Amino acid sequence: MNQLTFNELQSYLTLKYKEGVTSSALFMKLVEEIGEVAEVLNQIEGRKENLGDNSLEKELVDVIHYAMAIASINHIDLTKAIIKKDKQAAVKYNQSPDLEEFLVENKEH
Known part of the structure; x- marks a missing residue:
């Protein structure tokens, strides 16, 4: 698998979200994904029934994606x-x- 740098991911996200998206819209997605991380952790730690449809890896990637997208469209290195x-x-x-x-x-x- 290829190595990926923050700079490369940020360049990609800047291109992906170059039009029609706001920081607040991306933030709402980020909050949603953080909630999904909480759900998975609750399942892993036995506080909630494990429905088997979410993985911690997938949800953490989503959190990173949206946090980096917010930085990218705001020109933060x-x-x-x-x-x-x-x-x-x-x-x-x-x-x-x-x-x-x-x-x-x-x-x-």
Whole structure:
């Protein structure tokens, strides 16, 4: 299977949603998908009857899809944003390595 980067997925989603969709419409889909993740987790953990028609993998992919679509149509580079946000959190919570350091270390190995 091919590797996929955030940038590639965001470029695809920008193309896919280039016309006629709003951030709020995508957000409503995102909320719906988060609810479906909750349903699957409830089934997995025995709080609800397992109907067997949903999978956690599928629902998590849907959540990522809609979250990234919102970022894409709003011209947010999630790769840069995630690294920046993680660096801020690493400083705030005194954590090491931060994501950027981790990526550099992994490329060296």
